[in-house]
Amino acid sequence: MKSVSVDPTILPYAQELRFAGVVCDLITNSFELRVLLSQLSHVENYQAGNRFNMRIVVNESSLDPIEKPHFRGLRHVVTASFGTGNIFIFDVLRRTLSASISRVAATDLRFWSEKLIPISLGVLGAAMGLVPIHCACLERNGDGLLIAGMSGAGKSTLSVALAQNGLSYVSDDWTYMSRHQSSLVAFGTSAPVKLLPDATNHFPSLANYRVHRSMNGELAYEVDIAEAFTVRVEKACEPRWLIFLERIPNCEVEFTSVASSKAISYLNSSVERLPTELYEASAMRDLTLEMVSRLPCWFLRYGGAPQVAAEYLVEFVANQAREIFA
Amino acid sequence: MKLDAIPSPDLLRRFVATPYVFTDNVGPSRHSVRSNELGIALAVRRSWSTRRAENLPTVVSWHLIRDVFAANTSTEMTLVSAGKLRTLIVGTETILCYDAQRSECLGFVSSRTTIPRLFAELIPVLLKI
Numbered sequence: 171m172k173s174v175s176v177d178p179t180i181l182p183y184a185q186e187l188r189f190a191g192v193v194c195d196l197i198t199n200s201f202e203l204r205v206l207l208s209q210l211s212h213v214e215n216y217q218a219g220n221r222f223n224m225r226i227v228v229n230e231s232s233l234d235p236i237e238k239p240h241f242r243g244l245r246h247v248v249t250a251s252f253g254t255g256n257i258f259i260f261d262v263l264r265r266t267l268s269a270s271i272s273r274v275a276a277t278d279l280r281f282w283s284e285k286l287i288p289i290s291l292g293v294l295g296a297a298m299g300l301v302p303i304h305c306a307c308l309e310r311n312g313d314g315l316l317i318a319g320m321s322g323a324g325k326s327t328l329s330v331a332l333a334q335n336g337l338s339y340v341s342d343d344w345t346y347m348s349r350h351q352s353s354l355v356a357f358g359t360s361a362p363v364k365l366l367p368d369a370t371n372h373f374p375s376l377a378n379y380r381v382h383r384s385m386n387g388e389l390a391y392e393v394d395i396a397e398a399f400t401v402r403v404e405k406a407c408e409p410r411w412l413i414f415l416e417r418i419p420n421c422e423v424e425f426t427s428v429a430s431s432k433a434i435s436y437l438n439s440s441v442e443r444l445p446t447e448l449y450e451a452s453a454m455r456d457l458t459l460e461m462v463s464r465l466p467c468w469f470l471r472y473g474g475a476p477q478v479a480a481e482y483l484v485e486f487v488a489n490q491a492r493e494i495f496a
Numbered sequence: 497m498k499l500d501a502i503p504s505p506d507l508l509r510r511f512v513a514t515p516y517v518f519t520d521n522v523g524p525s526r527h528s529v530r531s532n533e534l535g536i537a538l539a540v541r542r543s544w545s546t547r548r549a550e551n552l553p554t555v556v557s558w559h560l561i562r563d564v565f566a567a568n569t570s571t572e573m574t575l576v577s578a579g580k581l582r583t584l585i586v587g588t589e590t591i592l593c594y595d596a597q598r599s600e601c602l603g604f605v606s607s608r609t610t611i612p613r614l615f616a617e618l619i620p621v622l623l624k625i
Contacts, residue, residue, distance in 0.1 A: 171621070176578035225578065240566065240588045243508030244559055244602040247581065247595070251588035254572045259583050259593075268578030443504045443511060 174270040176225045187211040190291050190346040190357035191406065192298050193221040200228035203276045210283050210360070212405050220298035222265040224290070226276075229255070234272035236281055239385060245447045248293045258286070260293045262448055267294065284392065285385060288359050291346055296444055296451040300357075301347045301458045304440055307340035307356045307407065308332045314356045314407035315487055316345060316465070318436070319415035324476060326365050327372055328415065331480035333401035337487070339363070340404050342395075347409070347458050354461045356409045363395040372476055373399070411490060412467045413483070421473035423482045427466075434463035466490070509604070512561050520544060525599075529558040536560050539611050543619075552623045556599040563589060563604040575621065584622040592622050 178197045183204040187194040188211050198204055203226060234255020241250050246263040255272040267290055275281055292302045305318035306325040315337070319325050326342040333339040341358035348355050367389060370376045376391050379398065384390045396403045414428060414436070437459045444452045472479040506512075514530040516537035521527075522544045529540040540558045566589035576583045580597040584590075592603035601622070605614055 171573040171575060173575045174577070176576060237588075241508055242563070242566075242591055242604050243510045244561070244593070244604070245510075245600065247583075247593045247602055248508055249583065249585070249591050249593075251585060251591075254570055254574065254585075254588060257574060257576060257583075257585055257588075259576060259578060259581065261578075261581055264579070264581075266578070268576060268581070270574065270576050439504050441504070442508070443506060445510055 172270075174227055174229075176227050176268040176270070178223075178225050181225065181227070185211075187224075188213070189287055190295075190300060190359055191220075191348050191350070191355060192291070192295070192300060194224050194290075195221060196224045196226070198224075198226040198228065200226070200230070200276050203228055206277065206279055207282060209279065210287060212360070220300070222267065222290070222294045222298060224267045224269075226267075226269045226271060228271055228273060228276040230273055232272035233274055236272075236275050236278060239285070243293075245445050250289060250293075252281075252285075258289075260290070262294060262297050262451070265294055265297050283359075284361050288344060288361050291359065292344070295346060296448060296455060299348055299454045299458065301441065301455050301462075302344050303347055303437065303459075303462065304343070305345050305412075306342045307345040307358060307409070308337040309340050309404045309407035310337050310487060311491070312407055313487075313491060314340065314409035314411075315483070316356065316409050316412045316462070317415050317470075318412065318440075322366075323415045324417050325415060326363055327369050327476040328479055328483075330363060330365070330369075330373060330395065330399055330401075331476040332483060333395060334399060334477075335480045335484045337484065338402040338404040338407075339395050340407055347462060349458055349461060354409055354458070354465075355406055357406045358404070360403070360405070362392045363398075365391045365393070367391070375399070409462065409465055411487070412462065412465045413470045414467065416469065416471045417473060418471050419473050421471050423474075423479055424469075424471045425482075425486065426469040426471075428469055430463045430467065433465075433467045434460060437463055509561065509563070509565070514559065514561070525554060525556050527556050527558075529560070531558075531560045531562070533560075533562040533605075535611050536562060536605065536614070539615050543615060552620065553594075553596065554599055555594070555601045555623070557601070559600070559602045561604045562607070564607050566590075566604065566606045573621075582622055584618060586618065590618070592618060594622050 237253030248260040250258040329342040346357040531537040589606035
């Protein structure tokens with residue numbers, strides 16, 4: 171049996187990191203991991219108030235590969251195993267991630283940027299007032315446009331098309347919401363944009379990249395959007411509008427307003443349920459979701475190329491922004 | 497897309513129904529067990545009377561799920577001790593956590609792990625200080 175003691179008093183390397191408006195106090199025995207995670211730490215304009223602990227023991231002699239993830243959770247504890255050599259234990263009540271990992275995982279930048287950091291924020295965020303919402307986020311002049319929709323609705327392709335039309339990209343799949351004083355802030359995590367293989371129909375330059383098997387088993391392009399499409403990326407913005415996206419074959423671009431009661435119903439049902447032990451986290455999350463639902467909301471239905479819908483949306487955002495500041 | 501027709505996801509299987517619940521007063525504490533498998537719940541209840549003799553710490557709350565959806569992988573055992581939380585993982589599918597501060601034992605038990613093994617081998621390893 172392998173026995174690992176994650177004792178912060180004997181782990182020599184410490185580093186303060188910032189992700190999505192929260193501070194992560196990293197303690198590890200690996201200098202290499204500290205340097206790697208420092209590269210992913212964000213420089214943020216928003217004052218970070220909440221913190222969590224990340225305590226990682228790296229087995230320097232272990233070359234265990236990063237395998238298919240296995241997640242489970244009960245009450246305040248959540249575990250994520252990426253094979254037997256890479257085990258992550260999240261204690262939501264104590265806002266702590268403890269892990270025993272192989273050297274392979276400790277040196278894989280993509281693993282941390284695409285998987286572990288977003289997962290950590292998703293799991294521990296609940297205790298810090300950070301709410302992961304399944305939506306894309308685009309930004310213009312500090313104002314954010316949230317695009318929600320079922321998987322496969324085309325959030326990512328539309329996000330890329332919008333970024334090519336002058337909006338800045340924040341996220342394409344998961345956006346982290348937080349309340350700062352009386353306003354709402356949306357954060358991205360710099361995770362790569364995920365596009366299904368048929369996205370080459372709209373973005374031929376994707377053919378220069380290779381498809382990967384993503385965490386949910388889908389084959390997809392997972393590319394750094396700034397590098398692949400030469401577009402602007404922002405870390406955070408203040409969300410102003412919420413769009414529910416639906417692709418309907420042969421449909422023209424169509425906007426319909428949505429009542430906030432409908433929006434809150436969708437938002438509540440799309441987030442992971444929390445156990446009763448986390449009632450404070452649950453209450454904080456409810457407040458944040460309510461603020462999101464109070465944003466002006468619309469249904470956007472379209473059936474053509476994402477570039478066409480993007481043109482309509484850019485014009486729509488410009489008109490809405492004029493109304494706000496008129 | 498219907499905005500009110502989506503069930504809340506339970507990706508972590510936190511909310512598996514646990515119809516087998518026993519509670520009992522053991523000395524000064526009120527013990528409880530909940531499980532989705534009667535055999536596990538009964539075995540925990542039986543252990544309440546023997547645990548003191550084994551000199552293991554008291555667990556007042558048990559929540560053990562028989563995890564039929566977990567794929568059986570390896571038999572490698574890893575024990576991770578992190579502050580008040582100890583976690584024993586067998587392969588990747590049997591996961592047992594003991595929170596010493598809250599006196600709770602939580603976990604998922606794969607279909608390959610038998611009840612005798614769970615109580616004779618795994619739980620003593622998890623609780624041994």
